[in-house]
Amino acid sequence: MKGHFRYDRVLRDLFQMDQTSLLPQWTGGVPVREFLNVEFPKLMERRADLVALLEDDSIFHFEIQGQNINDLTYREGIYCLLIGHKYRRRSVRQVVLYVGEAKLRMPSKLKIGRMDYSFELVDIRDFDAESLMESGCPGDLALAMLAKDGLSQLGEIARQAATLDPEARTRVLSQLVVLSGLRNLSGKMRMELEHMGSVYIDIQKNGFLREVYAKGEAEGEAKGEAKGEAKGMQKIMLKMLRSKFGRVPVWASQRLNEASLDQLDQWTEQLLDARTLEDVIGKK
Numbered sequence: 001m002k003g004h005f006r007y008d009r010v011l012r013d014l015f016q017m018d019q020t021s022l023l024p025q026w027t028g029g030v031p032v033r034e035f036l037n038v039e040f041p042k043l044m045e046r047r048a049d050l051v052a053l054l055e056d057d058s059i060f061h062f063e064i065q066g067q068n069i070n071d072l073t074y075r076e077g078i079y080c081l082l083i084g085h086k087y088r089r090r091s092v093r094q095v096v097l098y099v100g101e102a103k104l105r106m107p108s109k110l111k112i113g114r115m116d117y118s119f120e121l122v123d124i125r126d127f128d129a130e131s132l133m134e135s136g137c138p139g140d141l142a143l144a145m146l147a148k149d150g151l152s153q154l155g156e157i158a159r160q161a162a163t164l165d166p167e168a169r170t171r172v173l174s175q176l177v178v179l180s181g182l183r184n185l186s187g188k189m190r191m192e193l194e195h196m197g198s199v200y201i202d203i204q205k206n207g208f209l210r211e212v213y214a215k216g217e218a219e220g221e222a223k224g225e226a227k228g229e230a231k232g233m234q235k236i237m238l239k240m241l242r243s244k245f246g247r248v249p250v251w252a253s254q255r256l257n258e259a260s261l262d263q264l265d266q267w268t269e270q271l272l273d274a275r276t277l278e279d280v281i282g283k284k
Contacts, residue, residue, distance in 0.1 A: 009269050010178045011064045011099065012049050017273070018139030018171070021132070026062070026095040026120065030054040038083065048079055059087050061094045066182065068102060073110035077117045094119035099146050101183055129153045133160060138168045142175035146182060170244045174271055177236060233264045240268075245277045251284050252277060 015023055016035055023032070031054065038051040050062040061083055065072065076094055084092050096119060098104045108121035125148045132144040133153065141161050144150055150157070161172040234256050241248050241256075259267070259281075267280050274280045 007066055007099070007179060007182055008049065008064055010175055010272065011097075013272055014139050014142060014175060015062065015064075016050055019137040020139035020143060021135040021137045022097075022127070022140070022143065023062070026122070027052075027054055027060050027093070030056050030058070030060075032060070038086070048083070051083060053087075058091045058093060059083055061092060063094070063096045065096055065098050065100065065106075067100045068104070068106050072096070072106045073108065073117070073119075076119050077110055080117070080119070096121050098123045099182055129157070133157060138164055138172050139175075141172050142179055145176060145179060151183070166243070170240065171272055173243075174240055174268065177240075178268055230259075230261050230264065233261060233268075234259065237264055237267060237271075240271055241277060241280065244271065244274075248277070249284075252281055255281050 014020065032052045033055050034053050036051045036053055036059075038048045048061060049064050050060075052060045052062070054060050061079060063076065063079075069075075076096060080092055080094055084090075096108070098106070098121065104121070104123045106121065109116070109118040111117075124143065124146045127143070127147045129144040129147040129150040130153065132140040132147055133156065138161075141157050144153060144157050157176070158173075161169060161176065163169075164172060237259075238248060238253065238256055241252070256264075270280050278284075
């Protein structure tokens with residue numbers, strides 16, 4: 001949908017590429033040997049989010065769900081059968097992490113005839129934001145915003161993100177910007193930071209944070225106007241690019257000014273893994 005981020009891509013990358021304390025909990029503490037590229041036949045509407053081969057030779061299947069759907073148990077059951085068929089003689093463990101704003105109301109068990117099927121269904125709000133922030137894992141900072149009491153910890157989450165090394169800081173702040181839409185926090189974020197006292201002053205001294213959490217967000221969503229939203233997103237993206245790559249040439253700035261909301265959404269996703277400016281917005 002126009003003007004919205006593709007949250008699933010950011011969350012998949014967060015668990016696969018960034019340090020987070022949650023994944024080892026769901027794998028039973030068994031380390032990931034490698035992440036597998038699992039694509040299903042065309043009759044399937046999508047590919048599995050994350051499939052990993054663990055050190056004990058079992059398969060771990062992890063899905064991220066952003067809203068309540070009626071057929072989750074059927075979909076996960078189909079995934080289980082397909083993964084089991086592809087990697088025969090290996091046990092399959094499945095976990096679905098729910099990150100939606102509405103209350104979780106999906107079942108995790110299914111009975112069809114003589115077949116009983118179940119998977120582990122976890123609500124991100126089962127975790128306390130403060131515990132995630134204390135884990136020492138950069139990836140947990142973005143998850144903390146979505147966790148229980150995450151809204152009240154926004155200022156501290158941003159402050160901790162600002163203390164990371166430059167590459168990790170850019171990545172985590174990018175994740176926070178994208179994932180804030182899952183909780184409709186764009187308008188609340190500025191208000192929350194204003195009540196953080198000295199923490200807010202520190203954030204205001206950081207040009208990147210000031211743009212992302214204040215002016216860019218406020219302008220970007222003012223009155224819901226598409227033009228204002230695009231303008232705000234362009235400013236946010238420019239700050240992200242400068243923070244990660246340094247000077248942004250004129251041709252790149254012009255391309256940003258002409259970009260649509262959908263294009264900006266895509267570039268924000270690409271920024272997380274990009275090594276060069278061209279990897280994000282293309283060549284001159």
